[in-house]
Amino acid sequence: MDTPPRTVQANGITLAYRVWGPQDAPPVLLLHARGADGADWAETAPALAAGPRRVYALDLRGHGRSDWPGDYAFETMRDDVHAFLGALGIRGADVVGHSLGGVVACLLAQHSPRLVRRLVLEDVPAPVPLDPPRPPAERPDGDLPYDWAMILATDEQRNAPNPVWWDHMGRITMPTLLIGGGPTSLIPQEQIAALAGLLPDARHITIDAGHLVHENRPKEFLAAVAEFLSPAVLSPGVVSPGVVSPGDRTPS
DSSP: OOOOOEEEEETTEEEEEEEESOTTSOEEEEEOOTTOOGGGGTTTHHHHHTTTOEEEEEOOTTBTTSOOOSOOOHHHHHHHHHHHHHHTTBOOEEEEEETHHHHHHHHHHHHOGGGEEEEEEESOOOSOOOSSOOOOOOOOSSOOSBOHHHHHHHHHHHHSOOHHHHHTGGGOOSOEEEEEOOTTSSSOHHHHHHHHHHSTTEEEEEOSSOSOHHHHSHHHHHHHHHHHTSTTOOOTTOOOOOBSSOTTSSOO
């Protein structure tokens, strides 16, 4: 069952999130794909929380109940996540990112490696230019659960990513699990393999489920992630993370 959304002020906007698991358990942050929101993890999060873990599922800016401020640079989304963790007093977490959420997680791991204990990337494309470029999207009719400006902005960055994102992949030194969705995924699987080859401490597996691995093959996804997030898989010298203030206790 899903949990009621909460909100927090971070990086100048309101961010919505959901939480499962004991307050004092090791924190895990889940970052959703484009067009989804934190509720996308409603079937996954309780199983991860049983670890026990304190599981947070954030609505990225422009999605769900978080603010739709119009600025959708990937670096700004990264800064949102950094500020979100700080606002809740979390000094380090395991981070699981799917698609767009995985791109944001990569940028966070590059920029603030001490915040990320371990990283899970679910069917995440490499930040390389699309050839041919993605054509301009047409807005669907009716109300949308996300800001259409976010779609246009992320398409633009997907077509022409900042080269620094690729150049700095070697900074992601924490243990990283890359999960590819196999041949039916819309993400070229050779990109995931290439990304794994750049990371100093990477594990790469394929679960033949298409792009929505955690939705289409939840048991296999959870088994792989739970094993990877076991206490045995930790970076040498990483400070034991946790919550250093009670900021996430009361919904708003």
